[in-house]
Amino acid sequence: xxxxxxxxxxxxxxxxxxxxxxxxxxxxxxxxxxxxxxxxxxxxxxxxxxxxxxxxxxxxxxxxxxxxxxxxxxxxxxxxxxxxxxxxxxxxxxxxxxxxxxxxxxxxxxxxxxxxxxxxxxxxxxxxxxxxxxxxxxxxxxxxxxxxxxxxxxxxxxxxxxxxxxxxxxxxxxxxxxxxxxxxxxxxxx
Amino acid sequence: xxxxxxxxxxxxxxxxxxxxxxxxxxxxxxxxxxxxxxxxxxxxxxxxxxxxxxxxxxxxxxxxxxxxxxxxxxxxxxxxxxxxxxxxxxxxxxxxxxxxxxxxxxxxxxxxxxxxxxxxxxxxxxxxxxxxxxxxxxxxxxxxxxxxxxxxxxxxxxxxxxxxxxxxxxxxxxxxxxxxxxxxxxxxxxxxxxxxxxxxxxxxxxxxxxxxxxxxxxxxxxxxxxxxxxxxxxxxxxxxxxxxxxxxxxxxxxxxxxxxxxxxxxxxxxxxxxxxxxxxxxxx
Numbered sequence: 001x002x003x004x005x006x007x008x009x010x011x012x013x014x015x016x017x018x019x020x021x022x023x024x025x026x027x028x029x030x031x032x033x034x035x036x037x038x039x040x041x042x043x044x045x046x047x048x049x050x051x052x053x054x055x056x057x058x059x060x061x062x063x064x065x066x067x068x069x070x071x072x073x074x075x076x077x078x079x080x081x082x083x084x085x086x087x088x089x090x091x092x093x094x095x096x097x098x099x100x101x102x103x104x105x106x107x108x109x110x111x112x113x114x115x116x117x118x119x120x121x122x123x124x125x126x127x128x129x130x131x132x133x134x135x136x137x138x139x140x141x142x143x144x145x146x147x148x149x150x151x152x153x154x155x156x157x158x159x160x161x162x163x164x165x166x167x168x169x170x171x172x173x174x175x176x177x178x179x180x181x182x183x184x185x186x187x188x189x190x
Numbered sequence: 191x192x193x194x195x196x197x198x199x200x201x202x203x204x205x206x207x208x209x210x211x212x213x214x215x216x217x218x219x220x221x222x223x224x225x226x227x228x229x230x231x232x233x234x235x236x237x238x239x240x241x242x243x244x245x246x247x248x249x250x251x252x253x254x255x256x257x258x259x260x261x262x263x264x265x266x267x268x269x270x271x272x273x274x275x276x277x278x279x280x281x282x283x284x285x286x287x288x289x290x291x292x293x294x295x296x297x298x299x300x301x302x303x304x305x306x307x308x309x310x311x312x313x314x315x316x317x318x319x320x321x322x323x324x325x326x327x328x329x330x331x332x333x334x335x336x337x338x339x340x341x342x343x344x345x346x347x348x349x350x351x352x353x354x355x356x357x358x359x360x361x362x363x364x365x366x367x368x369x370x371x372x373x374x375x376x377x378x379x380x381x382x383x384x385x386x387x388x389x390x391x392x393x394x395x396x397x398x399x400x401x402x403x404x405x406x407x408x409x410x411x412x413x414x415x416x417x418x419x420x421x422x423x424x425x426x427x428x429x430x431x432x433x434x435x436x437x438x439x440x441x442x443x444x445x446x447x448x449x450x451x452x453x454x455x456x457x458x459x460x461x462x463x464x465x466x467x468x469x470x471x472x473x474x
Contacts, residue, residue: 030222032264037205038214039261070222078215116274124278139279162194169233176271 005055012058013069027073034077040084050076112183119182123175131171138168192226194233201234206254239272243343256350257423266351273344345419345443352391352438353421361393361438362386367451369396369466380448380471387474389441396453398426398433398465403455406465408437413448413469422456435466444472 013027014020028047035043053076054061065072124132138149154164203209204217220227241247242255260266365383385392398406407422426433435453453466 026225026228027222030228034218034221036262036264037207037259039207039258041262043262043264068223071219074219074222113270113274116270117278120271120274120278135275136279139275160191162191165194165233165237166191166229169229169236172236172275173232175275176268179271179274180267 001052001055005058008058008062009051009055012062023069027070030070031073031077035081038081046077046080046084049080053080115183116179119179120175122182123178126178127171127175135168135171135175192230194230197227197230198234201231202238202251204231205235205238205259206251207258208254235268236272239269240276242269243273243276245343253422256347256421260347260350261354263351266347269347270344342417342419346421348440349419349421349438349443350423352440353424361391362389362441363391364393364395365470366395367468367470369398369453369468380469382471382473383444384473385441385444392439392441392444394435394437394439394451394468396435396437396451396466396468397429398435398453398455400428400432401455401465402457403463403465404458405456406435407454407456407462408435409452409454410439410443411450411452413450415447418443418449446472446474448472 010017010020010024013023028051031047031050032043035046040046050073054073061069061072124136127135134153138153150161150164154161157164159167200209200213201217204214209217217231221231222228238247238255238259242252247255260269363383363385365381367381383392405422406424406426407420408424409420410418412418421437424435424437426435428434437451448469448471451466451468451470452464453468454462455465456462
């Protein structure tokens with residue numbers, strides 16, 4: 001994919017480049033989730049492949065295509081899924097579906113577990129105190145207690161229980177993202 | 191705002207890969223085009239992981255969760271992170287780790303305990319014995335729950351991942367075990383498995399009778415001790431007149447202990463039948 005193709009792709013998604021970039025990130029992240037939920041180990045690469053196939057066609061799509069661009073991406077993703085399934089049926093090697101890393105990864109797992117815990121502590125400290133208190137107390141509850149707690153807390157915060165669940169999810173997502181970044185980049189916990 | 195509870199049943203089925211192609215397409219299209227729905231799906235996914243870790247899924251859901259949801263490394267990592275978060279928020283953890291050092295024990299209380307333990311007469315001895323017994327009981331209960339190297343759900347997931355069809359099949363040591371089927375009648379000496387320090391994966395090979403089961407599952411437990419893991423949907427190979435199970439186990443799950451490996455066949459009707467029972471001793 002050339003820079004020109006990518007610029008055209010963003011232009012097709014939205015005239016505002018910032019909004020277009022955000023839309024692109026959303027589509028890519030959603031495709032990664034979909035491939036992963038379907039059990040593909042290389043979800044990231046498959047999502048990249050979708051973008052690589054869509055980008056060169058944008059010149060035509062911008063003229064002819066009607067509807068949400070996300071659905072066009074999805075159509076291409078479905079085609080790739082079919083190709084993957086066909087490859088499996090013919091028992092061709094699927095190097096893209098192998099787990100990255102082999103035994104050496106297992107050898108490091110104890111170490112990774114310890115680093116994960118350290119990163120979590122570090123990331124919890126980075127949260128603002130209100131969010132930290134919310135997530136810690138939320139996770140302490142058993143399932144029924146959580147349901148009751150959700151109701152009580154939602155009332156206290158003046159929001160619905162759905163909004164509260166979304167808020168907890170966002171804090172958790174931020175925490176996970178921080179932990180992943182910490183595991184990948186922070187030498188202090190290696 | 192979207193009603194998460196209303197979407198929950200279908201989305202859970204999707205995440206457990208129990209929807210047909212049309213159902214999957216419907217969920218995926220909405221996931222891509224409707225941002226409220228997308229967030230609801232992610233909330234439901236978080237809560238599904240929590241329910242799995244809390245042991246709240248029923249048997250079928252748990253099986254689908256292990257065999258399907260956790261079949262991709264990204265999702266396995268999600269489960270591991272959630273597990274760490276759960277462990278971290280267990281009562282008594284976060285006060286030390288996140289919110290600074292714990293409050294010092296009130297002097298009076300501390301002194302009372304010390305004087306009880308170190309003072310004169312029978313009371314200190316009695317108090318010491320009671321405390322030691324309580325610590326022993328708590329440790330025994332904890333060992334029983336953990337069975338060694340971390341919570342069982344995570345071990346189950348790791349073994350399932352290691353034995354999934356997509357996983358690379360390298361092992362550092364292969365051990366062939368013979369089923370004794372009956373512990374009481376076992377006459378042969380217990381086979382010893384020597385695991386070198388650098389080994390990461392041990393492959394256990396067991397001969398099974400050639401009977402038509404839809405799938406196989408295995409449970410490893412310490413002899414007269416806790417379960418180490420259970421893994422389902424194992425694949426076996428046809429070999430001559432029988433079948434061959436190859437089970438890959440992370441070497442760090444195997445401590446110097448005696449173990450029993452139970453293998454069960456699961457019929458189309460979902461009936462479980464014991465097909466092999468192997469004993470072995472790990473020495474390092």
